[in-house]
Amino acid sequence: MPRTRRNPARSAAAGVLVLVVALLLPTALAARWVHDTVGDTDGYVAVAEEVAADPDVQASLVEQLTTRVVAQVPTTGIAAVDDGVQGVVEQTVGDVVRSDTFATVWAEANRVAHATVLGLLTGDSTRVQLDDQGQVVLDLSGVADAVSARLVESGLLTAEQVPTFDTSVPLFESSALDDARTGYEVVSFVSTWAPWAAALVLVLALALAYSRGLVLLWTGLLSAAATGLVMLGVGVVAERATLELTSPTLSPALVGSVADVFAASAQTFLRDGLVISGVLVVLGVVVLLVERAVRRR
Known part of the structure; x- marks a missing residue:
C-alpha cells in the first residue's frame, strides 16, 4: 500500500494548534481559580x-x-x-x-x-x-x-x-x-470561554494531524511545561501584590501571609493542569502504539 504524501502546511498548522491548546489550559485554570475564589463569596471565605x-x-x-x-x-x-x-x-x-x-x-x-x-x-x-x-x-x-x-x-x-x-x-x-478592575473583567471572560476554546482547538488539531497520538502527546508535554511556568509566576505575582498592597497602615507580615496563602491555593488549583497533561501524555502514547500497530497490519 503506497504511503500517503504529507502536506507540510497541514502538519505545521496542527503544531501551532497544539501550542495554542498548551497555552490555553493553564490560562483557563488560573482564570477559573480567580473566578471561583476571588469572585465567589464561599470560595473567598474558604x-x-x-x-x-x-x-x-x-x-x-x-x-x-x-x-x-x-x-x-x-x-x-x-x-x-x-x-x-x-x-x-x-x-x-x-x-x-x-x-x-x-x-x-x-x-x-x-x-x-x-x-x-x-x-x-x-x-x-x-x-x-x-x-x-x-x-x-x-x-x-x-x-x-x-x-x-x-x-x-x-x-x-x-x-x-x-x-x-x-x-x-x-x-x-x-x-x-x-x-485591578480591568484585569478582573478579562479574567472573568477568559474563565468562561477559554476551556471551550481549548477543547475546540484540540479537536481541530486532531482533525488536521496525520498522527493523533503525537498531537495528544505533545499537547500533554507542552501543557505540563506551561502549567509549571504559570505556577512559578503565581509566586512572583504574590510577592508583587505584597509590595503593592502594603502601606504604612497595613502590616507587611499580614499582607505577605495572606498573599502566600492565596498563591498556594491557586497553585493547588493549577495542579489539575498537571494531572490533565499527564492524562494526555498517557493517552497519546496509547494512541501512538495503536497507530503503529495499524500501520504494520
Whole structure:
C-alpha cells in the first residue's frame, strides 16, 4: 500500500494548534481559580479560613491587637507592673486568636469584606464599604468582646474599666483593587470561554494531524511545561501584590501571609493542569502504539 504524501502546511498548522491548546489550559485554570475564589463569596471565605489558621497571620494579628489593647489599658507608671500587664494582654489576645471564636468571627468578617472587594473589582459602588483611609477592613468586634471578657476573668480589669477596643484590621488599599478592575473583567471572560476554546482547538488539531497520538502527546508535554511556568509566576505575582498592597497602615507580615496563602491555593488549583497533561501524555502514547500497530497490519 503506497504511503500517503504529507502536506507540510497541514502538519505545521496542527503544531501551532497544539501550542495554542498548551497555552490555553493553564490560562483557563488560573482564570477559573480567580473566578471561583476571588469572585465567589464561599470560595473567598474558604481560603480566608486557611489564612486565619496560618501561624504567621495569627502572630501578626496578636501583635497588632495587643498593641491596641495595651494602649487602652490604664498604666501604673511602674515598668515591671506595666510589662506584666502587657504580658497578660498578649497571652489573652493570643488565646482568643487561636480559639474557635476567632475562626467564626474571622470567617464572618471576611464574608462581609468580600462584598466590598467584589464591588471594587466590578465597579459596583453600592457594595463598597471603606474606612476613613479608603481601605478594605475586617470588622473583628467579636474578638474585642472575647478579649474583654477574658481580661475581666483574669482580674486585670473590672467590667466598668473595660474600654472600647479597635479591632478592625485593614486588608487592602481600595486604589489597588480599583487598578485591578480591568484585569478582573478579562479574567472573568477568559474563565468562561477559554476551556471551550481549548477543547475546540484540540479537536481541530486532531482533525488536521496525520498522527493523533503525537498531537495528544505533545499537547500533554507542552501543557505540563506551561502549567509549571504559570505556577512559578503565581509566586512572583504574590510577592508583587505584597509590595503593592502594603502601606504604612497595613502590616507587611499580614499582607505577605495572606498573599502566600492565596498563591498556594491557586497553585493547588493549577495542579489539575498537571494531572490533565499527564492524562494526555498517557493517552497519546496509547494512541501512538495503536497507530503503529495499524500501520504494520
